[in-house]
Amino acid sequence: MYSIRLKNEHAQLEIADKQTMLEYLARRSNEKKLFVTTLLACLKARALSLRQIRKVFAMLTGVTGKSSASENSVENGSGSSQKPVLDCEKYASLAVTQQEMQSSVLIPLREEVSLPESYVANIMLQYLRSLFDAEITPEAYLIEMVVETLAEAGEMSKLQQIVTYRVINDSKPLAFLLLSYEARCSTLFQSGVDILARNKASDEIVEVMLEKKQIVDAFRFIDVRNLNDALIPKVVEAANQHCVRQTRYAIKEHLTEKKAKASLYKSIGDELYTAEEVKGASEEQATCALFEI
Structure with a gap:
């Protein structure tokens, strides 16, 4: 019996087409580290087109693996009567987790200053697309990195589209991330x-x-949605710091009419009038005369 052993680390010297070379490495057993390193090198060298990158990612997420497995089963069934020419060892499809892809490929790409940010963003979108095609839920940390990369690349239109059409799952960290991009794109703030x-x-x-010092809007939001009264002291405190006297007085009167607890808004009336104004009003009231018409 003869056995053939290949030095897979020299594959890139023998196989000119980068996509074919990556597919070859992906089908080798115990070569995940070599595959990931080679994939990163190809992406840094921009040796793959976006279409080829999409096919490689589809292979990693198992989209093409399912179709090829079904084809192999058909071929094996049709040729069961024929004697196999070469009996190869069975191998498991290469599995690269989202965390491994992020730490070993995507983050190093972001840190490569020679690469255009738009190119890195497009690579991440292709990987995100392959996950959706394979019906795999993207992890929250991966989504946040994609959003940050799109924003850094200035791809606000693409970012707005994936947020508006809810391509990515909602989460509080994502919302706060979008809120931070208000200066670059005001619509992202509303999306957050x-x-x-x-x-x-x-x-x-x-x-x-x-x-954002939108005190009145915050108060209306609490009032319309009948939220917990525990939020009212925060609005009152902000009103005392940023609102004019007329606004603070209006908030106090509204809370009084709603028969809210006095302890919630008591502080809003402490500084509505200065001591001199109170003294002057008292003197004016004491010396005023009533006239009958």
């Missing part, structure tokens, strides 16, 4: 608020409004 609303994160929405 919408995600918080879908997650019923009312407290976080109020905090965002208060941070």
Whole structure:
């Protein structure tokens, strides 16, 4: 009996087509490290087109593996009467987890200063697409990295599309990440608020409004949604710091009409009038005369 052993580390010297070479390495047993290293080198050298990258990612996520397995079963069934020419050892398909892909491929690509950010963003979108095609839920940390990369690349239109059409799953960290991009794209701020609303994160929405000094809007949001009274002291405190006297007075009167607990808004009236104004009003009231018409 004869056995053939190949030095897979020299595959890139013998196989000119990079996609074919990566497919070859993916079918070798115990060569995950070599495959990942070679894939990263090919991506850094921009030796693969986006179409080829998509096919490689599809192979890793198992999309092409399912079809090839079914084809092999058909071929084996049709040729069962024929004697096999070469009996190869069975191997398991190469499995690269999302965490391994992120740490070993995607993060090094982001750190490569010579690569255009748009190119790196497109690679990440292709990987994200392959996960969806394989019906695999992307991890939250992967989605956040894709969003950050798209924003750094200035691909706000693409980012807006995947958020608007809910291509990626909603999460609070994603919402806060979108809120931080308000200066670059105002619509992303609203998308972040919408995600918080879908997650019923009312407290976080109020905090965002208060941070933007939208005191009246925050108060209306609490009032319309009948939220917990525990949020009212935060609005009152913010109103004392940023609102004019007329606004603070209106908030106090509204809470009084709603028969809210006095302890919730008591502090809002402490500084509505200065001591001199109170003294002047008292003197004016004492010396005023009533006239009958």
